[in-house]
Amino acid sequence: MENGTGTSMATKTAAEVATGENDGAEGHAADDGGAGAGGGVNGGTSGVGGSGGGSSSVKGGAGVEELLGAVREGRADAVPGLLEPLDAAARKAALTRLKALRAEVRAGKWATPPHLPNLIRSALYVAGAGCLPTAAAAASWLGARDLLIWEKDGALALEALGDREPEWAADLAGRLAGRRAVAENSYTLLHGLVVRSGYAVPPTDGYVTAWAWHMTDDRLVERLREDPQTPVLVAHALAMAEPPERLARTLGRRPQRYWPTALRTLVEEGVLDRAQVLDVCVSRLLRDGPVRNLRLPLEMVRLLEPDAEELRERIPDWVGIASDAPSLVAGYAQDVLTELASAGALPVGALAEMTAGVLFRTEKKLVRAQLALVGKVLAKEPGAAGELLPTVTEAFGSEDTGVQERALKLVGRHLPAVDAEMRRELAEAAGLLSPMHRQAAEELFGADLRQGTALPYEEILPPVPEAQRLAPPATTVEELVAQLVVKRLSEEPAAFERALDGLVRHAHRDRAAVTEAVREAFPRPRWEQEAHYFTHETHGVHVVLAGLLGVLNPALVDFRRTQGPGPDSCLHQALSGVLDARLWEAAGLVGTGALPFLLATPTWSTGAIDPRVLVERLRGYRDAGVEPAPADLAQALVRVLRAGPSARRAAEEAAALGTPAGRRLAAWLREETAVGATVRFLPRDEDRTLKRWWLIDRIVVDLGEHPTVRAEFPPAFQWLGGALEAAPRRCHHWVEGRAQWAPVLPADRELLAACLLPALAHCVEGDARGATEPLTALVEADGPVGRAVLLALAFGLGCVDADDRLRAVDGVLVLAARGELNARRLGTELAWLVAEGSVKPNRLADAARTAAATGAYHTVWTVLEAMLPEVLAPAQPVRGLGEVLAVAADCVERCGAGGEVAGLETLASGRGSSQLVVQAGRLLSALRQGADQPPTETV
Incomplete structure (x- = not known):
């Protein structure tokens, strides 16, 4: 590869050119555009324009106006030509105004027509490249997340940079290549800088990924052979923790684009060093990682033989x-x-x-x-x-x-x-x-x-988890904004509730300050760029931020905050709809006197609210002369704990408030069972004529009738009072928002479990994953443990995904530690699920083995003991049952249990050496030995 003057590329990398002095000056140079370690824009003493002198200020002023006009109109392709006649002083003046225009675009002042902001960002990207004097400042501008970078923008920016010194270009290339997201989208610019400078490109993950993408075509071998940087970049690509997607592709319809065979060809030709390639690939295999990231080095080793x-x-x-x-x-x-x-x-x-x-x-x-x-x-x-x-x-x-x-x-x-x-x-x-x-x-x-003295068996169960009090909301706007910008905020219910309550409180105190801070933290919010962003989705706390900034359609807010689930909605839609209603309500009231703080913010990590805390919140509303928002109050009532002396005292205090909300809370706390549900299953349609073969098509959740809920609660909550007709509810869409389901009903464990069953069924009989995420919160919630909770755990133990099964195992063990697990009843539910084929024995065996390995052998055996008679009864036992019997035998051998299991002796006496017969004999022998042992102890 040659630079612009035809000289050979040096071996020194661009990363070596970037000095510590430049790094230290980067922030300052990016802000004020002043001179930095890179010297003048042209690298010499004659200034940016290269003419060294004499342009009049009048000409410079006109040129700046013309440049700014092109940028405002989004004509990026015109920018390099308009920059060429400008000297250093004119470019410095232009830079100040470009920064002001950039701030306007970030603030949304150029939001119409819809395509204009993106065109302006492209023009700003190119213009800034030509006006900034140092490599550090240029890298900061060209790597900014609020400026667009398309392929053509990189070529235009390269043109706008003009004839810079090789060291300057190499410095900029090194800085940009070090930022992966920037390097992946700036290949044209980076490659141009490398060619222009004559320095070797720094082999970073971002640049190598972009290089691989651009090199892949039907001339792959020829292009690799022609590029002198191929040995260095290939070595880096093979060593990457996650190789570039183009390299990792399997052999498809175009074998000439298949990287492994292309690299083998280059090894055979001597372009690539065989020993080096083998060393890199073997070293990458040694570093471990997901199989998908190891297929490339493994294939290379195989091809090199x-x-x-x-x-x-x-x-x-x-x-x-x-x-x-x-x-x-x-x-x-x-x-x-x-x-x-x-x-x-x-x-x-x-x-x-x-x-x-x-x-x-x-x-x-x-x-x-x-x-x-x-x-x-x-x-x-x-x-x-x-x-x-x-x-x-x-x-x-x-x-x-x-x-x-x-x-x-x-x-x-x-x-x-x-x-x-x-x-x-x-x-x-x-x-x-x-x-x-x-x-x-x-x-x-x-x-x-050595025959040691056998110690009495002792059951080991995990410590009972204690609910933690939720931390108070952010005390400063800066702390609040730091919480709001955290990615995946909605997947942490406690953090989400704190951030939402903090946003409401601070906006009530000083809406202007919070608005300014939000605009600074979210410079290019999609809700301002896309007119229909909130039409179909709530997008979590972002809808409240949009309400704070005043960009929501009031009619849409009124419609969504009063929207309830349709008659055909699935149960997880109904759960998610509760949060949506709260968010839309907050979006309409945030920053006003009608919403000083949220009543529904949990006091405990489980999502529950202490009843006396809720009374104090209602007292604060009464003293401020504010009526509670309907959805906020409804969620607070559903979350409040109703059991124990504290609830009875809180009911008296709530009634004494003398407000409608206080009277509603008092009546709610005095109800023994506020909401509830029962679960039943339709019979399986063996000939499949009624479309009732799958488990999910047979689950029926009967929501208890509750006239008060249906009459006094907002539409999004009325389904809790029996508004949804009992029927199988198959989900035909993507399941999301699982983390927020459990905090909706932290005081009604059975109802929550019943709502989770359809989503869990997808993970049992389908290939869905992640629906067990709420199980941890479910077992720590309040309320009785009935059939719905046990079914949720049984479904979880049979999920296709190992992580889902592990969450179910944790749930079983936590309930056992709390003394709330009916192990025999759980085994009874598993029995019919395994017998009909819904829960696969190998998955159940894996889950049971994991649970037993923690030391809970007696608990696991109790579950399996109740399950086995039904699954052993058929003449043709369930396939894969041998693994379950192996776990059962291990549990009995370790905990010393005894007794009889119907059908086990017949199975053990069968002919053959299959896993089923061998493990049945092992279990039978262990039970008979255990019958002579003293009873086991459970701790």
Whole structure:
């Protein structure tokens, strides 16, 4: 690559050109446009225009006006030509006015016609590039998030920069390349700066991603071959934590665009160094990460087909990959090391290290293959037993009793080859084996197997979580704005409620100050750029900010704040609609005397409100002469805790307020059950003629009739009083806002659980994920635990996603710790779900195994004991039930439970060696041994 004068590119990078002095001056230079370390705009002493002198101020003034006119009209393509005749003084004057215009655009003063603000931003982007004197200031301007950057803008900005010195251009390129989002969208500008400067481009993630995108076409190999920077940029791309999307694409209809084969071609031609590419790819595999990010380096290694010597040189890396990488990558590394071991090229020490790492994994295929490999090596080298057998005992603690058995047999075959001390060490490790293998271990190790005194079983449950008081709202506008700009604010209910209450309070005190701060924090809000932004979606707290800024249509506000769920709305729409109604109500009243603060802000982390706190809030409204906003008051009533002496005292105090709101609160607190729901299931349509095959199509939630709710609450809440007809409610749209569902009903756990069931069903029988997010708050909420809560947990234990199942496991354990779990009833619900095929046994087994591993073996067994008779009853047992029986057997062996399970003996006496028959026999044996043991203790 050559610069503009035809000289060869230097090896020094642009990052090296950027000095600490420039970095330190960046903020100042970006603000005032003054001279910085880069010197004059042209890099010399003659000024920006390059003429060095004599332009009159009149000409300069006219040129500035013409430039500003083009920018105001959004004519970015005219800007470079208008900049060319301007000298340094004129450009400095123009810069001051460009900054003022930029501030106007950010404040929304150029909002019409709709396309004009974007055109002005493009023109500002180009004009600022030509007027700023230092690389630091130019980088700050060109990297600003409020200025647009399209492909053509980069070319125009490059033209506007003029004939800068190479060091200046390289400095700017280095600064822009260091900002990933900027570099990804500024390739034309960056590449032009690199060519112009003659310095090597800094290989940053952003620049490499943009480079890969621009290089990918049908001439990929030729273009890579022609670019002298290809070796450096390819090495960086292969080492990236998340490779560029173009490189990671699979082989499609255009193989000439497939990067791995293109890179292999360049390796074969010598353009890329083979050893370097192998080293980078293997090192990337060693660093781990999601499989999608490792496919590229793995494919490159496969395509390069390393020979035996290249594989031997990297044995430590392959050992680390086999131990820690995702299964797909670890399997490849295991194959490589197996090949080396077969050829006698793998040292015993490396095999021992590999074995210890692989046997710690949970993938049965990898573990069994490793045990087989160790067996083959020991058959050839019996003397290696002393070094290899201790690593084999890692499998004694495996969750798979079949793996334990294989490992024990392997140790037994080669036990005579070790000395007495090693024999005792192996015998001690045998204590990790399942009780079903204890007899075989005793026969193998004899007196060397230590028999300690068995301690009484003690159930281990998690500590009961305590509700935390919500922190007070922000005390300053600055703190408030810091909360509002946090991304994903709506996914943290407590933080969201604090921010919303703080916004209302501060806007009531000083609307002008909050408005100014919000405009500064949100310079280009989409709600001002898109006319229909709030037509169909509320967009969380942003709708309240839009109301504060006065950009909402009053008719739309009135309509949305009084909107309730339609007769065909699903239950999660109804839950989300409660929050929407509150937000639209706040958007219409924020900054006015009608909303001094929010009544519905929780006092506890669960979303609940202390009844006496709510009384004090109503007293504050009464003293201020303000009537509560309908949705705010309704949500406060639904959130208030109604049980206990505190609620009774609060009812008396509320009645004494003498206000309608006080009387409503008093009556609400005196009701034993304010709202409620029951769950039932329609029978399954076996021939599928009635479209009632799926679980979600059979869930019926009967909302209890509550005339007061339907008469006195706003439309968004009336469904809580039975306004929605009981019917299966399938969701046909994207489910979102889950984090905010639980705080809607923190005092009515059964009703909340009933509302969650349809969304949870999608995660049980479909491929949806994340619907269990409210389960943590559900089990910590107030109210009785009935069928709906247990069904929600049962659905969660059968979800397709492991994270969803883990949340359900936590829910079960927390309820057990609180003494609120009816484990046998949970097992009864699971029984019919498993029997009909809605909950898959392998998913349930995974969840049960996770719960048991925490020390809750007795709790898990109680659930499974109630479930098993129904699922064992059919002549053809449910497929995959062997895994469940394995977990059940482990629980019984550890907690010492006894008894009988209907159908288990018949199953255990069947022929064959399937997992189902083997584990049934194991469970039966454990139950009979446990029948002679003293009762277990639960702590």
